[in-house]
Amino acid sequence: MKKRLFALYLLLVCFGAHIPSVASAQDQASSKNQSLALTGAKIYPKPTAKPIINGVVLIKDGRIVAVGDSRKIKIPNSSKVLDCRGLTLTAAFWNSHVHFTEQKWQNAASLPAAQLAGQMQEMLTRYGFAHVLDTGSFTDNTLALRQRIEKENIAGPSIRLAAGSFVSLDGTPFYLEPLKLPELATPAEATKIISGLLASGVDGIKIFAASPKRGKPPVVMPLDIAKAVVSVAHARGKFVVAHPTNNAGIEVVLGAGVDILAHTTPDGGQAWSEDLIKRLKVARTALIPTLRLWRFELERNKVSAAGVEKFLEVALQQLRAYSQAGGEILFGTDVGYMSIYSTADEYELMAKAGMSFQQILASLTTAPAARFGVAKQTGKIAVGMDADIVVLTADPAVDIKALANVKYTFRKGKIIYALK
Numbered sequence: 272m273k274k275r276l277f278a279l280y281l282l283l284v285c286f287g288a289h290i291p292s293v294a295s296a297q298d299q300a301s302s303k304n305q306s307l308a309l310t311g312a313k314i315y316p317k318p319t320a321k322p323i324i325n326g327v328v329l330i331k332d333g334r335i336v337a338v339g340d341s342r343k344i345k346i347p348n349s350s351k352v353l354d355c356r357g358l359t360l361t362a363a364f365w366n367s368h369v370h371f372t373e374q375k376w377q378n379a380a381s382l383p384a385a386q387l388a389g390q391m392q393e394m395l396t397r398y399g400f401a402h403v404l405d406t407g408s409f410t411d412n413t414l415a416l417r418q419r420i421e422k423e424n425i426a427g428p429s430i431r432l433a434a435g436s437f438v439s440l441d442g443t444p445f446y447l448e449p450l451k452l453p454e455l456a457t458p459a460e461a462t463k464i465i466s467g468l469l470a471s472g473v474d475g476i477k478i479f480a481a482s483p484k485r486g487k488p489p490v491v492m493p494l495d496i497a498k499a500v501v502s503v504a505h506a507r508g509k510f511v512v513a514h515p516t517n518n519a520g521i522e523v524v525l526g527a528g529v530d531i532l533a534h535t536t537p538d539g540g541q542a543w544s545e546d547l548i549k550r551l552k553v554a555r556t557a558l559i560p561t562l563r564l565w566r567f568e569l570e571r572n573k574v575s576a577a578g579v580e581k582f583l584e585v586a587l588q589q590l591r592a593y594s595q596a597g598g599e600i601l602f603g604t605d606v607g608y609m610s611i612y613s614t615a616d617e618y619e620l621m622a623k624a625g626m627s628f629q630q631i632l633a634s635l636t637t638a639p640a641a642r643f644g645v646a647k648q649t650g651k652i653a654v655g656m657d658a659d660i661v662v663l664t665a666d667p668a669v670d671i672k673a674l675a676n677v678k679y680t681f682r683k684g685k686i687i688y689a690l691k
């Protein structure tokens with residue numbers, strides 16, 4: 272099954288083969304007990320705070336120990352200094368929708384460490400991601416990746432995994448055929464299978480609430496099965512992510528209490544009504560927009576430019592409506608399934624959907640940190656927080672695409688990416 276999955280993704284996904292050098296990404300920013308001062312940057316401490324124009328962040332033992340105006344922060348004589356004048360600094364980013372399904376991630380347990388760090392850099396850390404949510408890859412392989420990053424100190428992000436990609440009977444999406452995703456036939460079967468999977472160390476469960484089929488209506492997961500999945504996951508403090516496909520899928524999400532929508536739903540061609548938005552908001556459902564993905568999918572299926580824009584307009588309306596209503600947005604791109612690694616277009620599309628720089632920054636930092644239960648450790652530039660930091664070459668408040676132009680990515684005070 273796993274070999275077949277990989278073979279299929281080979282067919283589905285095209286990917287680059289070059290592996291960048293990783294020497295600097297593995298350098299330690301500062302040695303034990305020595306502090307590191309990032310000086311002179313414009314600092315956005317959190318989305319709702321005013322920027323510090325000429326700021327200092329002092330890091331020690333992986334944590335932020337001081338932050339503020341450079342005239343007020345005393346830098347110890349023994350401290351290393353990294354000149355960040357002309358740069359912009361925020362908390363490090365989260366990508367809440369990624370996959371490690373490209374062939375190059377196969378055999379994660381035995382890949383050379385430098386190759387792994389290089390691949391992480393190419394796909395994730397060079398775009399500022401110190402944290403990612405894998406929304407369905409090969410469970411054992413992703414767990415091996417995570418273990419190697421943490422145990423061997425490989426330069427990479429923290430990885431959370433929503434495993435399974437479960438469907439109901441005959442629910443494999445057409446674009447994955449001839450592969451068959453694991454099916455849940457009854458609530459009792461769902462309870463048994465999900466319990467077993469959650470015991471293996473995964474963080475959450477992924478389901479297809481509705482699955483697109485070619486030439487016929489989507490297959491919608493029966494509500495009692497989705498409810499069984501959510502009930503088992505929540506009982507163990509875990510979350511459920513759903514691929515919704517259309518409004519029928521969103522009804523399953525709402526009816527079952529699924530936590531996170533993995534995508535907007537332009538497939539159905541329907542705008543999200545005020546009533547639907549209200550219900551999603553009340554349910555505290557989080558939304559991952561994946562706007563660039565729609566253009567990617569349609570263009571490779573040779574849909575006309577006008578057709579692409581019409582489809583995308585539906586997704587933009589959905590994000591606009593939910594964001595304006597104060598709904599929770601988590602930044603995510605489906606990178607790894609989508610072969611475009613750059614995040615610049617996604618930021619531009621989110622801005623086109625009416626999201627401000629502050630709202631987009633929240634979707635990258637404070638919102639996912641809170642959603643995944645680590646808001647006290649990461650997501651803000653504040654004393655006591657992990658030194659999870661992104662340094663950008665330009666100010667994203669001026670041009671939103673600057674969020675993709677990363678000079679340094681730090682995770683717990685260690686540089687996991689440095690622009691050469």
Ligand SMILES: [Zn+2]
Pocket residue numbers: 368369370406605608
């Ligand atoms: Zn995905």
